[in-house]
Amino acid sequence: MSLLSDLINLNLSGTTKKIIAEYIWIGGSGMDLRSKARTLDGVVSDPQKLPKWNYDGSSTGQAPGEDSEVILYPQAIFKDPFRRGNNILVMCDAYTPAGEPIPTNKRYNAAKIFSHPDVAAEVPWYGIEQEYTLLQKDLKWPIGWPVGGYPGPQGPYYCGAGADKAFGRDVVDSHYKACLYAGINISGINGEVMPGQWEFQVGPSVGISAGDELWVARYILERITEIAGVVVSFDPKPIAGDWNGAGAHTNYSTKSMRNDGGYEVIKKAIGNLQLRHKEHIAAYGEGNERRLTGRHETADIHTFSWGVANRGASVRVGRDTEKAGKGYFEDRRPASNMDPYVVTSMIAETTILWKP
Amino acid sequence: MSSLSDLINLNLSDSTEKIIAEYIWVGGTGMDVRSKARTLSGPVSDPSKLPKWNYDGSSTGQAPGEDSEVILYPQAIFRDPFRRGSNILVICDAYTPAGEPIPTNKRCRAAKIFSHPDVAAEVTWYGLEQEYTLLQKDVKWPLGWPIGGYPGPQGPYYCGAGVDKAFGRDIVDAHYKACLYAGINISGINGEVMPGQWEFQVGPSAGISAADELWAARYILERITEVAGVVLSLDPKPIEGDWNGAGAHTNYSTKSMRNEGGYEIIKKAIEKLGLKHKEHIAAYGEGNERRLTGKHETADINTFKWGVANRGASIRVGRDTEKDGKGYFEDRRPASNMDPYVVTSMIAETTILWKP
Numbered sequence: 001m002s003l004l005s006d007l008i009n010l011n012l013s014g015t016t017k018k019i020i021a022e023y024i025w026i027g028g029s030g031m032d033l034r035s036k037a038r039t040l041d042g043v044v045s046d047p048q049k050l051p052k053w054n055y056d057g058s059s060t061g062q063a064p065g066e067d068s069e070v071i072l073y074p075q076a077i078f079k080d081p082f083r084r085g086n087n088i089l090v091m092c093d094a095y096t097p098a099g100e101p102i103p104t105n106k107r108y109n110a111a112k113i114f115s116h117p118d119v120a121a122e123v124p125w126y127g128i129e130q131e132y133t134l135l136q137k138d139l140k141w142p143i144g145w146p147v148g149g150y151p152g153p154q155g156p157y158y159c160g161a162g163a164d165k166a167f168g169r170d171v172v173d174s175h176y177k178a179c180l181y182a183g184i185n186i187s188g189i190n191g192e193v194m195p196g197q198w199e200f201q202v203g204p205s206v207g208i209s210a211g212d213e214l215w216v217a218r219y220i221l222e223r224i225t226e227i228a229g230v231v232v233s234f235d236p237k238p239i240a241g242d243w244n245g246a247g248a249h250t251n252y253s254t255k256s257m258r259n260d261g262g263y264e265v266i267k268k269a270i271g272n273l274q275l276r277h278k279e280h281i282a283a284y285g286e287g288n289e290r291r292l293t294g295r296h297e298t299a300d301i302h303t304f305s306w307g308v309a310n311r312g313a314s315v316r317v318g319r320d321t322e323k324a325g326k327g328y329f330e331d332r333r334p335a336s337n338m339d340p341y342v343v344t345s346m347i348a349e350t351t352i353l354w355k356p
Numbered sequence: 357m358s359s360l361s362d363l364i365n366l367n368l369s370d371s372t373e374k375i376i377a378e379y380i381w382v383g384g385t386g387m388d389v390r391s392k393a394r395t396l397s398g399p400v401s402d403p404s405k406l407p408k409w410n411y412d413g414s415s416t417g418q419a420p421g422e423d424s425e426v427i428l429y430p431q432a433i434f435r436d437p438f439r440r441g442s443n444i445l446v447i448c449d450a451y452t453p454a455g456e457p458i459p460t461n462k463r464c465r466a467a468k469i470f471s472h473p474d475v476a477a478e479v480t481w482y483g484l485e486q487e488y489t490l491l492q493k494d495v496k497w498p499l500g501w502p503i504g505g506y507p508g509p510q511g512p513y514y515c516g517a518g519v520d521k522a523f524g525r526d527i528v529d530a531h532y533k534a535c536l537y538a539g540i541n542i543s544g545i546n547g548e549v550m551p552g553q554w555e556f557q558v559g560p561s562a563g564i565s566a567a568d569e570l571w572a573a574r575y576i577l578e579r580i581t582e583v584a585g586v587v588l589s590l591d592p593k594p595i596e597g598d599w600n601g602a603g604a605h606t607n608y609s610t611k612s613m614r615n616e617g618g619y620e621i622i623k624k625a626i627e628k629l630g631l632k633h634k635e636h637i638a639a640y641g642e643g644n645e646r647r648l649t650g651k652h653e654t655a656d657i658n659t660f661k662w663g664v665a666n667r668g669a670s671i672r673v674g675r676d677t678e679k680d681g682k683g684y685f686e687d688r689r690p691a692s693n694m695d696p697y698v699v700t701s702m703i704a705e706t707t708i709l710w711k712p
Contacts, residue, residue: 009362081363081366156388158390159390159416160388161390163585163587164587166582170360170364174364177366180368180395181371183372227359297415319453
């Protein structure tokens with residue numbers, strides 16, 4: 001008999017021009033990713049040329065049963081690392097049949113902000129550091145941790161190697177290559193301070209594409225952990241106690257910050273963020289109060305602080321930036337479960353459009 | 357489903373010019389190897405063309421939290437045997453943002469010694485014999501040993517074969533090929549006297565590259581044992597009692613020793629090492645007093661002696677060298693957990709630069 005993998009890995013380009021497009025969208029909780037696939041007649045590389053589609057919103061908490069169609073608008077295309085060949089992944093956002101964005105569609109508002117002429121002129125760049133925890137299936141206890149107990153305390157695990165220090169590297173390394181293959185701007189990976197916790201970075205990406213790329217990278221991670229039989233958690237404080245939480249530090253710069261004199265622009269921008277600290281925190285992810293305690297390399301959730309090379313601050317400026325007088329800064333407040341459409345556009349809005 | 361290995365083994369050179377570089381450094385204990393990866397826009401073969409990077413020194417015991425950036429300077433490139441393609445491993449050393457080597461950076465001083473004109477002129481060669489023990493994960497008892505008990509006494513295991521004599525050959529053989537692939541000058545392997553203990557040799561390598569290659573080989577070994585689910589130990593006396601310890605015998609020669617009349621140079625060098633025995637011992641690895649007992653093919657830690665073909669001596673000269681009147685000698689004192697930057701440079705310094 002043929003093995004299942006022979007069939008899964010069939011290269012169809014020898015037999016047909018048809019391709020498979022996996023449409024991906026965000027579900028009713030704002031964190032659950034959904035997808036379904038359709039056949040297209042031939043290769044498509046422009047999202048505008050892809051057909052709109054629809055799904056059953058009553059099954060994802062996004063529409064009532066008696067009026068359940070939600071419309072998918074294709075927004076970004078990536079190569080499919082699972083089906084390979086000419087097959088694609090399509091990042092979409094969701095609308096009512098009347099053409100209104102549904103409430104959980106955060107991309108729509110973000111796209112408006114990014115196309116504002118003042119924002120577009122500043123060419124905002126983002127580097128997002130996505131932390132996440134791998135959990136043993138069924139138990140929901142981190143992988144590599146003894147069931148009913150704890151591993152040795154934090155210290156050896158950050159960037160560590162070895163069977164007693166790094167748990168789940170298979171997932172991380174296959175995710176890295178899969179994202180590069182897909183065309184996502186994945187810039188690096190590292191093992192994190194808590195054992196079983198990892199990080200990947202997406203960027204630098206411009207404007208709305210940072211959010212698109214991060215969501216697709218998250219989707220690919222869900223698919224890979226599915227294969228590996230482990231569960232991925234984006235909870236910002238998966239284990240209470242002397243264990244690090246998981247964040248989504250967001251690095252940011254504008255054209256003015258990257259040019260000479262940029263350091264002053266950076267300081268003004270940080271000043272704006274300080275004045276809107278409460279509003280940002282409210283939009284930076286559910287459950288963040290369990291993570292932003294002032295310990296474990298975080299700043300307390302009620303306090304806004306910034307500093308050069310200071311990992312205990314809300315906003316950190318790198319030594320390179322200080323020295324060069326220009327560059328970028330890192331907002332360390334967002335939780336691992338933040339919505340990148342919300343966070344990236346809010347930072348742009350507060351630092352470019354908002355007047356104190 | 358697609359398998360994880362399809363993704364891990366994706367050959368990206370068909371879809372992108374980008375490569376992945378794994379930056380490797382020595383952490384706060386002086387023995388823990390750390391690493392993280394970043395994407396580069398294209399292949400690089402010259403370390404001086406690689407960008408400097410930084411890491412969170414507060415997570416490795418190498419910097420305080422409020423000033424946590426430690427800078428990585430790339431020093432040597434090897435091919436990545438795990439990601440293959442054009443992907444690379446990069447051995448780095450660590451500096452403060454001001455450009456000073458941090459205290460655990462032993463490479464900086466070693467590089468200075470090796471670039472001293474008198475040392476460089478002597479073209480110092482090193483052959484490093486790295487012994488190590490494989491332990492069962494979770495119980496930390498040697499691989500192949502019964503839990504709660506001991507195997508039969510030493511005798512059958514040295515270079516042995518058979519399921520009751522050789523434990524973990526998979527790891528050793530995978531490591532051998534991986535190092536050759538990486539471009540490390542690995543010259544051989546053998547099973548050791550204690551069951552579950554093995555040895556590989558790196559060299560002959562000149563100057564600082566001996567240590568760069570040994571650290572890269574140690575990193576690859578940590579990664580391979582991680583895959584195999586076994587724990588690597590570089591402890592110099594992992595099991596008390598009538599069981600061999602683990603060393604890092606260091607074979608050494610200079611141009612003068614390799615030429616006619618070299619045997620006299622060798623004897624003078626050994627004499628100088630004898631005069632600095634205490635200083636060398638202090639730098640030859642933590643816990644060595646448990647290993648250098650005068651038994652189990654070691655010389656007592658407080659005694660310095662040398663001899664031809666004598667494995668119970670501090671320094672052993674091979675019969676070939678004695679017969680030819682030139683060659684090299686073996687310093688048998690270093691422990692398996694020695695830092696090769698320290699040991700190789702110290703031997704060069706004492707034998708070439710130091711005047712009694």
